[in-house]
Amino acid sequence: MKEFRVPYETMKTVFQQVLQKHGFSTEKARQCAKVFAYNSLEGIYSHGVYRFPRFVEYTLKGFVKPDAVPEKIHSAGAIEQWTGNLGPGMLNASFCSNRAMEIAHNNGLGCVALGNTNHWMRGGSYAWQAAKQGYVFIGWTNTEQNMPAWGAKQSKLGNNPLVIGVPWKNEAIVLDFAMTQFSYGKIEATKIKGEQLPFEGGFNREDQLTKNPQEILETMRGVPIGYWKGAGLSLLLDILATILSAGLSSHQLSRQEAEYGVSQVFITIDLKKLSNYPSIENSITAIIDDFKSTQLIHPDSPVKYPGERVVKVRQENLNWGIPVDKTIWNKILAM
């Protein structure tokens, strides 16, 4: 892969220009461009620069409505149900995270369930958004079916990413993970390199677990984390996203021509309302200090808390530019 580096501001400007060329208003183009550029800046290229072309394609096909905004359909105290009206998933998710924080500001905790929305790209970004304002964040999305239940030969579950974040030292600790052990993007990349996966990542045609990426891409049956455990968690996350938002379930998403109209949940907690607020940062620091005080299997590979890498990558990419495959970047420039 021929990589070079594109400055953050350049990437944002290019994305905005492409989006304006394809039917986005200046303001919507600016907002969406910022999300894709910022996800890239923080090192989540798969849901940044490398996902941008598909976002444009989905807009051109009408799956994403550039001008649509979320609407409240029902309020029940500290939980609200909204529809995303098929607007850009990142803007809908960011809006609903803010709305959940407003509810939590008044009620200690708040929940927004959002149906009829689109791919939120990088779930972790909403946890960072909430954490930077002092809120705990718990959220998840459903997806189309791409993972088998335990004992199943067909993928009837989504890999339904779950995100949990807490504020810490003006940054955040953010866990953002899908229910398949590896993303299909990672499996594809491993195949291209001619390598094996480090752990069994899915099933082959003989229903055996395998580290061979080619075999997994033939079945499209990635293994759930923890086998039956991740499969169960995926099912429950889909049920909750669906019933809380009055939205579509994974099985309904997979009957469409593409993945649009997904269901999501955003829960926030306002830490400032808690009795122990002044000591929370120290409490987290003590946990992280102990976590890091372990003996290591590889002395030069320290244990990392979720999200730890982000701060470093963000700074590197701000300094040196965002690494991009030149072929893909040229394709974007030509859009």
Add this chain to the structure above:
Amino acid sequence: MKEFRVPYETMKTVFQQVLQKHGFSTEKARQCAKVFAYNSLEGIYSHGVYRFPRFVEYTLKGFVKPDAVPEKIHSAGAIEQWTGNLGPGMLNASFCSNRAMEIAHNNGLGCVALGNTNHWMRGGSYAWQAAKQGYVFIGWTNTEQNMPAWGAKQSKLGNNPLVIGVPWKNEAIVLDFAMTQFSYGKIEATKIKGEQLPFEGGFNREDQLTKNPQEILETMRGVPIGYWKGAGLSLLLDILATILSAGLSSHQLSRQEAEYGVSQVFITIDLKKLSNYPSIENSITAIIDDFKSTQLIHPDSPVKYPGERVVKVRQENLNWGIPVDKTIWNKILAM
């Protein structure tokens, strides 16, 4: 293992008598006995009859205070902080689940964070309790340190069980899982049978993953589900339980002579408050029907949703009695 079957009512009566002999009031003994007998009735023997002797032991050692009850320390709208005063963990957890439902009844959703409590035994039972009353349940507990972070040689994380439940057809769909791939009880039982684990369940002394139960018991380093993913989830669950309850973290629990004073979170949602309440049951049924419509790897092993087995086992054990190892039952009778 020589097993015979003890009727549910007999088991409950025996447990109550033992507890009354060891300092429990009639009413507290009745409540605790019911929990241990009912967990056994539903097939969760590890946190029913086989855990009962340790519960008595912990009470005699003063780790569990039979008469202590939960007290509210802070209220912030839909989230409350309580202390369990080191009372029986099951009674504290059941109380706080009910309290979270009361809050959700008034606010749509509710959260109780509980510090200074004890082992809740079977986390799933609180999800069943909530689901039977029409509430979604999301809850977790921290534990002492018994699982390594990814890349760590020492166990600095708890296996922190996470429980999610939804009401369905007068029963419930309930996921209840710890962050280690296998419980140490399962690993121990596999060793006694002279077998290997079905999947790699932990690390040996050379820091290699192994299916050999003896090797894992030597290191006490069970593998997290999904490797780095389950380790990350465990860390976040501990941080949240600790800061929301103002309670102890896993690293603090492990500095004590035994695991007591754990931290827990109970979140509930009142489905009756949602706009789509009348259609929720059908929506879940459609998800489960699709889930079960898959081709199977082993045609005689259907896929099961979490908690599905419980209803069948409960009925079998009601009909025929609860299967118990005779030696352990005799030990309980002599307590």
